[in-house]
Amino acid sequence: MKRTHLPLNGLRVLDAAARHLSFTRAADELAVTPAAVGQQIRALEDMLGVVLFRRTPKGLELTDEAGAGLDALRSGFLQFEEAVRAMQQGQSSFRLTIAVPRDFAAKWLHHRLIGYAADNPDIRYTLVSGDSDIDFTEANLDCAIRLGDGPGDLEGAMIGPQRFVTVAAPGYAGDARISWPGCSSDQTADCEGTDTGTVMQVADAGLGIDAAIAGFGSVSAPWLLAERDIAEGRLVALGEARPARRAFWIVAPTPQWRQKKVKALVAALTQP
Incomplete structure (x- = not known):
């Protein structure tokens, strides 16, 4: 019989019913009804062409045909359990590969990960440079962080407030401006004064x-x-932080997003 045709649900019911010699107790273990257990056993008997149980005055009794396969069946289920544990162990190893913009890593992520790593001493990271155009398949990524107006066609969660702020060194009284690609003339909804007074153009907001x-x-x-440099006195805010269209998002395709290690990281990065 091909593996794709193995009646795994029926075999699981057979294992439970054989251990309990009771459809009712097997149903309790499997969280189904006794009638559902009976239907699975009859379907399995029809597929295999053998009788698996007989009812006797003393109760339910296994046939010789059913008994002949039980040891191998239970050995197989134990191997399934070992396989699942091995996959979960690999997932819980906390080896995370993250694509992240350089400025976000330097200005925010490294500081947040220090605390997370202290609570998870076995954690291991691979950080790769990345922005909006990420190929998860080629890069073998677990997740990515990017600046945008949403997760797009990926699963995602927003990190921090959706706000921009204009900053300068304490005591700066000039009107010169620093620009970066995310605050170009087509991004004026989030930025201020992108077209006038520019004295320096830089590659990203962190360099700005x-x-x-x-x-x-x-x-x-x-x-x-900017918040850390403001809090530590290296910058001052020129006015209030303002609502913005874009924010930083942690994103991943659905299979990666479902991983326990990614869920734990998302929770750590999105908490206040």
Whole structure:
């Protein structure tokens, strides 16, 4: 019989009924009705062409045909359990491969992961550079972090507030601006003053924040990237943080998203 044709549900019912010699107790174990157990056994008997149980005055009794296969059946189920444990053990190893923008890693993720790693000392990370165009298959990724207006066609959860803020070094009184690709002229909904007074163009918001700290001017950036430098006095906010269209999202295809190790990471990164 081909593996794809193995009646696994019926064999599982047979194992339970043989151990209990009772359809009722087998039904309790499997959380189904006794009638469902009887139907599975009859279907299995029809498929195999043998009788598996007989009713006697003393109760349910296994036939010789059923008894002949029980040892191999139970050995097979034990091997299934070992296979499941092995796969779960591999999943619980906390080997995570994450695609993440360089500035997000430097300005926020590393600091958050320190605490997470302290609570999970066996954790191992592989961080690869990545932004919006991620090929999960080629990169063998568990998840990715990106700046955008939603998860797109992936599973996802938003990290931190959906806000941008304009910042500069303490005491800076000029009107020079620092721009980065995420605050270009077509992103004015999130940013301020992207078309005028630009004295420096940089590759990402993190470099823009560093340039602002050095005194080159002001920059509009995601609040999540600027908040630590603001809190520690290297930057000041020029006005209130404002609602934005984009935020940082942790995303993954559905199979990766269902992994326990990814769920745990998502919970750690999205908590306040």
